[in-house]
Amino acid sequence: MSQKRSIFEEVSHDQKPEVRTGVIDGARRGSRRAVRWWLILLFALVVAMIGVGGWTRLSDSGLSITEWKPIHGALPPMNAADWQSEFEKYQQIPQFTEQNSWMQPSDFKSIYWWEWGHRNLGRLIGMVWALGFFGLWAAGKIPTGWKKRCVLIGALGGLQGAIGWWMVASGLGEGMLSVASYRLATHLGLAFIILGTISWYVLLLGREERDLMQARRVREKKQFGLATGWMHFAFLQILLGALVAGIDAGRSYTDWPTMGGQFFPPYAFDIEPLWRNFLENPGLVQFIHRMSGYLLFAFGTVAFLRGRRSVNRTTRSAFTAAWLAMILQVCLGIAAVMTAAMSHVAITHQLMAVALFVLIIRARFAAAYPVSTSVRG
Template sequence: MSEKRSIFEEVGSDDARPEIRKGGIDAGRRGSRKGLRAWLVLLFLMVAVMIVVGGLTRLTDSGLSITEWKPLSGALPPMTQADWEAEFALYQQIPQFTEMNSWMELSDFKQIYWWEWGHRQLGRAIGLVWAVGFLGFWISGRMPTGWVKRSLLIGAMGGAQGAIGWWMVSSGLGEGMLSVASYRLAVHLGLAFAILGTIAWYVFLLSREERDLMQARRVREAKQFGLATGWMHFAFLQILLGALVAGIDAGRSFTDWPTMGGQFFPPYAFDIEPVWRNFLENPGLVQFIHRMSGYLLLIFGTVAFLRGRRSANPATRRAFTAAYIALWGQVALGVAAVMTAAHLHVAITHQVVAVLLWVLILRARFAAAYPVATSVRG
């Protein structure tokens, strides 16, 4: 016969309680998320520096100083006087030297050579960091589920960028060319920003737990996300147009603002035959298109910002505000670049802020896609 028990006695106090398992969604797929994120952040910083160095290489007209593509042996610079003279002799055979830089001595050539060599060397370093990191995570089994393909995508884009870089340089070695083809420069720069944006998005994903992202995705802010997506595409188009401007030094063609040559529409905008070439090669028309696109981007960004400020989530509002502030800074720098005839420091700052703006727009888009949960009291 069982003895009586008090109604206040705790039932089963001596029984072993079952272990509560937390984070079931992340179990088995987590891997080394923090380590992977640190690796991607390093790649992001290196690609950002690569874009800046590429801009300086273009602004100093150094991109054609190395006339051969040697992915492996080219990692070593000229080591002897004879090596330097041989490299200089190759440069002396291309139109940029014969028609524009025939005044150069070996010492002058070395200055532009180091810019291009450093740019290519940084590309090799990025490839090495990617390969070592990917193989390390993959072989050790620390790669989170679903991240092998994403990591391979970054590597494939980087490999394509190297090939496109040479495709761009080779366009400037032909007869009558004093610099690389502007449309090839636009493709090269566009892919660089696509790589940077892809890495940034992956870093954002790894900054939050998988279960948190799955929950946040259910409450996506559709209107803010749609506007941020449009803003991102518009900004990318403006980056491509900026590359066309840089490719033909169109930023130095008209240095007055808000007019161009004292009028709204630049003179001689369609002087090149056939007409379609003016959209790629006429400095006045190319700069005009870049200006008008910049104004439209500012208007679109204002609409996106105002909509973003209506979000119920403070993190989303802050993300849209930060991107909008950067947009105004970029517009101001664009005007300054025009009025200083693309002065080196102003022009490169303009490119640096373009990188910042690009990432901040992506951040606003991510914040709308995966809103951060906030209590009623904030």
């Protein structure tokens, strides 16, 4: 039987109770890390998807599969009869009859594999999202308030699959040799929306919620506003680039800084009705993309100069990185024009657009949640 102890009894300094602190915070940090690594994997897959999609477009492979089979289409042709069946379906569409009638089955296989790979990469992304989301949910690893955000990414991915087929279907109709450029722009635009959303979430999960709440109070409003405008402007330029790619406008005028030896391209409004020129006239579409690029560079430079005035080193570095990426992207754009959009230059230009877009988002995040540094630091 234990003895009663006096309330005046001295407690030895050697007998200190065991105190465990930070258990809840540690669990939260673990959950945030798990979701963040899952999103980083999705981010890498989406970047790969944009790259493969760009090469599929450059190689004119996007119409090689003329049916939408979300599940059964995961399997490629397994024998000669299956290959012949797929080839015969391709032979029925205008792209073959009016442009690629020279193709033999061996030629068809080379474009089929690119489109098959593109679609199956999309299936892989969907599977990684589903396994990650439901696995983290079952394990209780999704932090409070993040379930809807994770569902949003999955919903956008599902919508992207539907838009992908909507795009392909536009190229199967009479008189169409490729997909409609505005549908291609919609498809690429949504890919960048998904990429941007994941990027923002990864940045949020990279810091503690408590830290974010404190940083939000000292938001750098001027830099944040300019970075937001820069991000939207870059997104618009990406859409215009998709319109250029959709009609091969990048191969229509290969001189720079002029177009056909003059500032404004000739025959810019030859298509009737007038509005179609803004989507289908190669000279006008490329001209708009060029002018928008110049304006974007000017706006980005203003944002960079304002960002360099931040008192926080992390913010200054983020704006500098985005501005340097923009300079490189301008050089790649000029190179794409002067090489008539050679495949390796064009795909590098597209992937550089990914890097630029993400770096602008990073600069915007740095202004929204500045990392304070001491005067000495």
